[in-house]
Every structure is written in structure tokens, then in C-alpha cells.
Amino acid sequence: MEFKIERPQDQKTQELVDLALAARNNSYSPYSKFRVGAAIRTTDGKIFQGCNIESCSYAPTICAERVAISNAVAAGHKQFDTIAISSDLKEEFITPCGVCRQFMREFSKDLVILMVRPDGTFSRTDLTVLLPGSFGPESLEMPR
Ligand SMILES: O=c1ccn([C@H]2C[C@H](O)[C@@H](CO)O2)c(=O)[nH]1
Numbered sequence: 194m195e196f197k198i199e200r201p202q203d204q205k206t207q208e209l210v211d212l213a214l215a216a217r218n219n220s221y222s223p224y225s226k227f228r229v230g231a232a233i234r235t236t237d238g239k240i241f242q243g244c245n246i247e248s249c250s251y252a253p254t255i256c257a258e259r260v261a262i263s264n265a266v267a268a269g270h271k272q273f274d275t276i277a278i279s280s281d282l283k284e285e286f287i288t289p290c291g292v293c294r295q296f297m298r299e300f301s302k303d304l305v306i307l308m309v310r311p312d313g314t315f316s317r318t319d320l321t322v323l324l325p326g327s328f329g330p331e332s333l334e335m336p337r
């Protein structure tokens with residue numbers, strides 16, 4: 194995968210990036226010590242944050258992306274245009290895990306994903322790239 198490096202060019206992107214970076218501060222990650230923050234923007238311009246939350250039993254661990262989406266859905270929002278994800282990796286771009294990609298797919302086929310580094314630089318992709326040929330809610334509506 195090729196990563197083109199970008200910097201926020203407008204106020205809306207800057208805000209989303211900043212909120213994703215700030216969300217790392219609430220990360221509960223005593224086991225991995227790998228902090229992740231996320232911020233998702235709804236199509237009507239609201240932003241919801243999330244951080245990863247780990248469990249001593251490991252498997253119940255939930256990623257920052259799914260916490261952000263859950264916060265939005267719990268507040269009544271299900272239409273999204275962009276999610277920003279950040280970690281403490283200085284060189285690498287944090288990419289969403291497979292479970293989160295499918296969780297995003299529930300609400301959007303082509304969600305824009307900004308993978309943010311601590312200095313605010315990011316690489317942009319979308320769900321059509323990260324989850325091609327996906328299984329979605331429409332599949333359950335097909336004739337059987
Ligand atoms: O995109 C990612 C990748 C990993 N994690 C979390 C899960 C776990 O707490 C820690 C290490 O995998 O990072 C996220 O929140 N989002």
C-alpha cells in the first residue's frame with residue numbers, strides 16, 4: 194500500500210485531526226501500551242471521539258474507531274463522512290483493524306479514513322480501498 198503524506202489544508206480537517214490526537218489521552222491501554230484515538234465526523238458536521246479500551250481478559254478489548262462510532266450511534270447519528278485515527282507511531286500510519294473496517298462498513302460503503310501521525314501529518318484512504326468486495330447490510334436484503 195502506498196501512503197501519500199498530507200497536512201490539514203482546511204479548518205474542518207484540522208479540527209478532526211486535532212480531536213483524534215487528543216482522544217489518545219483517554220486511551221486505557223495498560224497491556225499493549227499502544228494508545229489510539231479516533232474522531233468521526235457526521236454528514237451534518239458533528240464530531241464524536243473514541244479511544245481504545247483494553248481488558249485484563251484481552252478479548253473484550255475495543256478499538257478507538259469502534260468506540261467513536263458507538264458514541265455517535267448512541268447519540269443518534271449514523272451517517273458519516275470521515276474518520277481520523279491516531280496513534281503514537283511516529284513514522285507509520287495507523288491503519289484500522291479488520292474488525293473495525295467491517296464495523297465502519299455497517300454505516301458507510303466509502304467512508305474516508307485519515308491515518309494520523311503525532312505531528313498531525315496524515316495519509317488518506319477510504320473503505321472501498323481497505324475493504325474491497327465487502328459484505329454489507331444490503332446483502333441481507335437480497336432474494337434468498
Ligand atoms: O486501528 C487500531 C489498531 C489497534 N487498536 C488498539 C487495540 C489495542 O488496544 C491496541 C493494540 O492492538 O491498539 C485500535 O484501537 N485501533
Ligand SMILES: [Zn+2]
Binds near residue numbers: 257258291294
Ligand atoms: Zn479495530
